[in-house]
Ligand SMILES: Nc1ncnc2c1ncn2[C@@H]1O[C@H](COP(=O)(O)OP(=O)(O)O)[C@@H](O)[C@H]1O
């Protein structure tokens with residue numbers, strides 16, 4: 001497992017990572033979520049041994065990435081910010097080179113390269129210099145080098161940044177398929193990514209850990225958790241009736257009047273009582289949707305007051 005204790009990184013007077021402590025067990029996919037400048041990349045650079053902490057302690061399966069750098073790096077695959085690769089190399093040369101650095105030779109090297117080329121669908125660009133590839137292919141080459149040795153720990157810094165929706169989907173699928181018995185730490189400022197791939201979400205802002213819980217728990221903090229969105233005939237009449245239901249805290253109406261959002265009292269479920277009311281009145285329902293909660297709202301509430309260098313919430 002990975003154990004982080006009181007991890008701190010200062011650049012001069014500036015504290016980029018401020019006293020982080022947490023552990024991650026095998027099988028967990030942890031999402032680092034936070035505004036730009038929160039300290040996500042700096043934390044990842046320290047975990048992977050590319051940056052020395054100012055203070056605090058990191059253990060990767062018992063190895064300190066600074067003092068047992070090679071042992072720790074052997075266990076880890078890392079996709080750094082921006083997925084840097086050697087641009088003048090072709091993917092096939094680059095992946096064979098990384099495979100050799102990872103200690104593979106001969107038939108095993110060829111087999112490892114073939115496996116990552118297959119799983120990241122790089123077959124069509126193998127002989128084209130990396131610098132001439134599209135962003136999506138470059139990112140996939142970066143992911144391929146990170147997983148070529150089938151590492152126990154995978155650290156991915158914004159792996160879907162700048163990809164189109166299909167490519168994002170592919171990368172998320174890859175992460176989900178990888179993660180069975182591994183530790184995956186993935187940073188993102190795309191909130192849906194957390195529900196799509198993570199078992200655990202850590203919100204970091206100003207270098208501090210503000211929240212560490214499951215994506216479902218995070219959604220449950222939202223005012224919209226369990227709210228019901230309704231589009232129906234007789235909206236004005238329905239609004240009055242809905243307000244009278246015992247478990248309803250409040251009802252809001254869209255500016256054009258047709259859409260209602262019904263908020264439950266704490267912990268109450270509105271599905272059955274609202275359904276009963278709809279049937280009794282025979283209103284024509286065009287939409288009925290139970291909200292899980294809105295992560296962008298939760299994220300803003302949690303990081304409010306923390307000075308952000310630009311927050312992107314919708315990807
Ligand atoms: N080498 C460095 N020297 C000085 N400041 C740095 C350095 N690296 C990062 N920082 C600062 O540390 C903060 C955290 O950066 P970073 O970890 O990249 O954030 P994130 O990845 O969450 O966007 C930022 O304010 C950034 O400007």
Ligand SMILES: [Mg+2]
Pocket residue numbers: 040041042081157
């Ligand atoms: Mg970053």
